[in-house]
Amino acid sequence: MALIHVLDEVTINKIAAGEVVERPASVIKELLENSLDAGATSIEVEIADGGTSYMRVTDNGSGMTEEDARLAVLRHATSKIKSVDDLFDIASLGFRGEALASIASVSHFSLTTRKVDQELGTQILIDGGKFTDCLPFGAQPGTTIEVRDLFFNTPARRKFLKTERTEGAKIQDIVGKLALSNPHVAFKLINNDTVSIVVPGNGNLMDTVSALYGYKVSDDIFPIAYESEGITIHGVVSKPTLLKSSRIWQTIVVNNRVISDKAITKAIDNAYHALLPKGGYPLVLLTISVPPASVDINVHPRKSEVKFEDDKPVFKAVYHAVLQALQNPLQQGQGQNSW
Numbered sequence: 001m002a003l004i005h006v007l008d009e010v011t012i013n014k015i016a017a018g019e020v021v022e023r024p025a026s027v028i029k030e031l032l033e034n035s036l037d038a039g040a041t042s043i044e045v046e047i048a049d050g051g052t053s054y055m056r057v058t059d060n061g062s063g064m065t066e067e068d069a070r071l072a073v074l075r076h077a078t079s080k081i082k083s084v085d086d087l088f089d090i091a092s093l094g095f096r097g098e099a100l101a102s103i104a105s106v107s108h109f110s111l112t113t114r115k116v117d118q119e120l121g122t123q124i125l126i127d128g129g130k131f132t133d134c135l136p137f138g139a140q141p142g143t144t145i146e147v148r149d150l151f152f153n154t155p156a157r158r159k160f161l162k163t164e165r166t167e168g169a170k171i172q173d174i175v176g177k178l179a180l181s182n183p184h185v186a187f188k189l190i191n192n193d194t195v196s197i198v199v200p201g202n203g204n205l206m207d208t209v210s211a212l213y214g215y216k217v218s219d220d221i222f223p224i225a226y227e228s229e230g231i232t233i234h235g236v237v238s239k240p241t242l243l244k245s246s247r248i249w250q251t252i253v254v255n256n257r258v259i260s261d262k263a264i265t266k267a268i269d270n271a272y273h274a275l276l277p278k279g280g281y282p283l284v285l286l287t288i289s290v291p292p293a294s295v296d297i298n299v300h301p302r303k304s305e306v307k308f309e310d311d312k313p314v315f316k317a318v319y320h321a322v323l324q325a326l327q328n329p330l331q332q333g334q335g336q337n338s339w
């Protein structure tokens with residue numbers, strides 16, 4: 001008898017989930033990205049106990065037919081790419097077709113969805129990766145996904161979670177960052193029955209920043225508008241007096257993806273250089289566009305990093321963009337901006 005066997009689907013999904021779903025905030029990120037890809041203009045998130053016991057994302061996006069909803073929860077099933085060539089110029093945030101299958105394999109999962117032109121929606125229930133039910137369901141147009149008891153069947157994973165407060169803060173962080181990168185989408189976050197984020201989605205970045213960080217910050221931030229050699233950068237930087245003790249107020253968006261990137265972070269730090277006290281981090285939002293062919297987005301299962309063909313021009317552009325934004329208003333004696 002052969003020693004080697006091909007793993008069953010439930011086991012494969014559970015293993016893959018280890019890469020995609022690190023913690024409740026990774027679930028929220030994947031679900032929000034799906035909602036954005038579905039063209040939602042309004043997204044509501046509700047969580048309890050830092051997301052560990054309950055998470056729900058409701059959107060007013062395209063919704064799915066029953067046939068598509070059944071496919072959506074399968075691994076490597078995606079409507080977003082057909083071949084690997086599509087990755088070189090991709091408009092959607094998702095493309096791996098892994099998130100829903102992974103999330104459903106490590107939780108009690110339900111997907112409720114309806115297309116606007118359908119009378120009735122569909123609900124699919126999955127328990128720890130095992131399909132339990134698919135039924136017609138009365139629902140608003142759009143999609144709602146509920147995730148209960150994350151990692152209930154992978155106790156080792158569950159043990160690695162931080163306190164509910166910390167996990168909740170990570171969710172708050174990713175919802176805020178996705179709101180900043182999509183100012184035309186309304187977001188609401190309800191955390192343990194308390195509304196903790198409401199952004200209007202009116203397309204005005206300043207309103208989004210104020211809604212997230214408080215109305216007073218608008219006095220202390222400057223806009224960025226920079227372009228050089230095919231790289232454009234928009235966003236805001238704060239005066240070096242508006243600080244946090246961590247990078248919680250720093251958001252980097254590359255070609256519409258919220259990512260983290262060491263070179264870009266270093267360029268920000270270099271631009272502020274001597275202006276900052278030790279351990280102080282300014283508010284920075286950088287929305288960077290680079291030619292799609294110059295960046296590989298498929299380098300990380302959680303899509304939280306990208307790989308630039310050459311990161312030097314990006315580093316240089318970020319450095320100059322931040323420096324320019326910091327210097328210009330000060331030179332002109334403007335403390336505020338009207339935009």
Ligand code: ADP
Pocket residue numbers: 030034035038059061062063064072073077078079080093094095096097098099100101142143
């Ligand atoms: P990916 O986003 O990489 O395609 P997912 O597992 O996240 O993979 O989702 C699988 C598919 O399910 C998507 O390609 C999309 O067609 C569909 N889908 C997921 N979430 C939504 C949603 N909120 N609204 C409409 N369709 C969705």
Ligand code: MG
Pocket residue numbers: 030033034094095097099100
């Ligand atoms: Mg997805």
